[in-house]
Amino acid sequence: MIEQTTAIAIFDIDGVVRDVSGSYRRAIADTVEYFTNQGYRPTPLDIDKLKSEGIWNNDWEASQELIYRYFENQGQTREQLQLDYNKIVTFFQSRYRGENPDNWTGYICNEPLLLQLSYLEQLTQAGIAWGFFSGATRGSANYVLEKRLGLQSPVLIAMEDAPGKPDPTGLLATVRQLENGLETTSAIIYVGDTVADMYTVKKARELDSSRTWIGVGVLPPHVQETAARGDAYAQTLIAAGAALVLSNVQELTPEQIQELVS
Known part of the structure; x- marks a missing residue:
């Protein structure tokens, strides 16, 4: 030193x-698409717009927020949805790191x-x-x-x-x-x-x-x-x-x- x-x-x-862009952001898009039942896959611009608000640095929370906003646009409330944050994190990690937590094979390997x-x-x-x-x-x-x-x-x-x-x-x-x-x-x-x-x-x-x-x-x-x-x-x-x-x-x-x- x-x-x-x-x-x-x-x-x-x-x-x-x-x-x-091909890992974390791809995992966000995958996660939102999965939890909106293939109803919505955010574009890179959509993700940038959310992050420009300055409070969505955590990509798990960003994924959840995009899911909530999609369903709100469909007329549902957050109280009705009651998304399971832990399930969102688990799905996201399965894409980003891979299914095996001890041997990573997901998107992270190609950054x-x-x-x-x-x-x-x-x-x-x-x-x-x-x-x-x-x-x-x-x-x-x-x-x-x-x-x-x-x-x-x-x-x-x-x-x-x-x-x-x-x-x-x-x-x-x-x-x-x-x-x-x-x-x-x-x-x-x-x-x-x-x-x-x-x-x-x-x-x-x-x-x-x-x-x-x-x-x-x-x-x-x-x-x-x-x-x-x-x-x-x-x-x-x-x-x-x-x-x-x-x-x-x-x-x-x-x-x-x-x-x-x-």
Whole structure:
């Protein structure tokens, strides 16, 4: 561990470190379709619209909400439906991880990586500490960080460790872990791909005004299929508080970080 750091960079995982358009988002669509009896399969735009509300970072809860809204449009009330959340989670996980919890064979196995180990090594060499704060389960997060990227016990606050975003508790906890043995760092950058990520930075700033809190947005791959859609998504992130929006996390170079925090 370095003794002094110029800044801390904390990364969300889904849509930043890995492309989840064919995994988490596909599992959302599968789940909603199943529980609406094939009546509705949300499009990527439908899911983006829901997540732009800033409170649906948890994909199990997002799935449930889309199911509820479908049936509400059919004239039914939530009280009438009484959806079983645990059944929604179980079905979702059967698609995302696979049927066998000990041998994952689901969509998670095919997630493209958006970040390379060499990028993180560049940050370390530049004196920039880094870690991860994600709404993914610890098992899912460690799958990509340790098994896919080859990291050894990285600093990680996952779903089980803190309330869901935009609550900033997990972000603050990640900072505390990274600062263990270091001088207090004045500049914290959180890199995420959703409105909830940017709201989390705002709330952290409200709780700790002694630091500089910077939200950096990253466009997830599925919104980059057309320039218009990417531009619209970028504007949504900027409106939510992003200082800048990048098309890939590795564009946040050590030089770019120094420029942001200086």
